[in-house]
Amino acid sequence: MTPDRWTSGDAELTSALRALYAAPADDGYWNALEARILAHVARGEVSLSWWSELAEMARPGLVAAAGLILAASMALAHSRQLEVTNAYASVISPAPSSIEPATRAASVGDGDAAVHFLISR
Amino acid sequence: MLATIAPFPPYTMPSPAEGMTTERAIVVAAQRGSDDAFSALVRIHQRRAYAIVRAIVLSHEDAEDAVQEGFLHAHRALDRFRPDQPFGAWLYRIMANAALDLVRRRKVRVAEELPESIPMPFRDPAESGELRQRLQEALTHLTARQRAVIVMHDVEGYTHGEIGRTLGIPEGTARSDLHHARAALRKLLQNLRSSS
Numbered sequence: 603m604t605p606d607r608w609t610s611g612d613a614e615l616t617s618a619l620r621a622l623y624a625a626p627a628d629d630g631y632w633n634a635l636e637a638r639i640l641a642h643v644a645r646g647e648v649s650l651s652w653w654s655e656l657a658e659m660a661r662p663g664l665v666a667a668a669g670l671i672l673a674a675s676m677a678l679a680h681s682r683q684l685e686v687t688n689a690y691a692s693v694i695s696p697a698p699s700s701i702e703p704a705t706r707a708a709s710v711g712d713g714d715a716a717v718h719f720l721i722s723r
Numbered sequence: 724m725l726a727t728i729a730p731f732p733p734y735t736m737p738s739p740a741e742g743m744t745t746e747r748a749i750v751v752a753a754q755r756g757s758d759d760a761f762s763a764l765v766r767i768h769q770r771r772a773y774a775i776v777r778a779i780v781l782s783h784e785d786a787e788d789a790v791q792e793g794f795l796h797a798h799r800a801l802d803r804f805r806p807d808q809p810f811g812a813w814l815y816r817i818m819a820n821a822a823l824d825l826v827r828r829r830k831v832r833v834a835e836e837l838p839e840s841i842p843m844p845f846r847d848p849a850e851s852g853e854l855r856q857r858l859q860e861a862l863t864h865l866t867a868r869q870r871a872v873i874v875m876h877d878v879e880g881y882t883h884g885e886i887g888r889t890l891g892i893p894e895g896t897a898r899s900d901l902h903h904a905r906a907a908l909r910k911l912l913q914n915l916r917s918s919s
Contacts, residue, residue, distance in 0.1 A: 615908065616877050618854050622862075623878045625773055632769060635787065639765050640758075642791040643798045 750810050754801050761801075765794055768811060772818045775889060778874030779822035779867050785829070786822075793821035815889045819871070826867040854912075861911035869904035872897050 626632070746767065752760035769790065776789035797817050804813055862870055871890060875881040876897075883901070887894040 618858050620878050639794045643795050646795040
């Protein structure tokens with residue numbers, strides 16, 4: 603038996619294959635299949651258009667959501683920046699109560715300024 | 724869109740040259756949205772489409788599912804088809820892919836019996852029942868592509884080149900698949916054939 607071609611002994615196998623894979627011969631079957639194919643295509647296109655519409659509706663929603671997220675992020679960043687600025691300001695700038703005696707001390711005289719400042723602390 | 728399809732006149736087979744022109748006109752009409760034209764394309768190609776997918780899947784029911792799915796894919800991709808190309812080759816490639824997809828989705832391959840409504844040349848169980856049963860079982864041991872190649876070649880009479888184009892594989896691969904499929908079937912059916 604040659605490995606790459608059917609021999610006469612394989613004719614039986616070939617005819618069994620043909621029998622197994624024989625397509626329906628009845629025209630009624632094909633008419634029914636045609637109707638089912640067209641119905642399947644119609645259903646498929648309807649569901650596709652439904653999804654497309656949903657996708658189209660979802661697109662502006664997604665853009666709006668992205669805008670909201672961006673605005674919220676910016677507001678959060680801004681408020682954090684303010685917090686940091688205020689924290690720095692509270693650390694750097696001297697307390698108002700300590701300035702007043704110091705300035706009053708200056709009016710008393712330059713020589714006593716240091717003493718007045720130390721007393722006021 | 725296709726839910727209400729108007730009756731289309733029975734299709735009469737044109738001559739080959741006339742057929743190409745006619746089919747091109749039908750394809751163009753279908754591309755422009757004619758449901759009647761698309762149903763004419765289904766009518767023209769469904770038998771061959773069935774034969775191709777049947778070669779790949781394991782059961783008649785799966786073949787019907789794959790044909791329906793293939794035509795749905797074709798309908799969706801129709802506007803991307805260039806009418807100067809042979810429509811059949813394009814469609815059958817889609818069909819083969821639909822069938823291969825279906826085979827991939829099936830986790831358990833169970834070859835089902837063909838329904839009684841389908842005419843079978845073999846009717847005498849004593850004559851061919853066992854061979855048919857064993858053959859059906861043996862075919863489940865082949866890969867989907869090997870099965871497709873052997874059925875398309877030996878049952879449908881496709882050339883290696885046509886098989887390669889339809890399945891999207893080189894011609895040499897189609898030849899090699901055929902060789903391996905035959906060798907596998909011979910081995911699997913060895914006992915049966917030597918005892919008969």
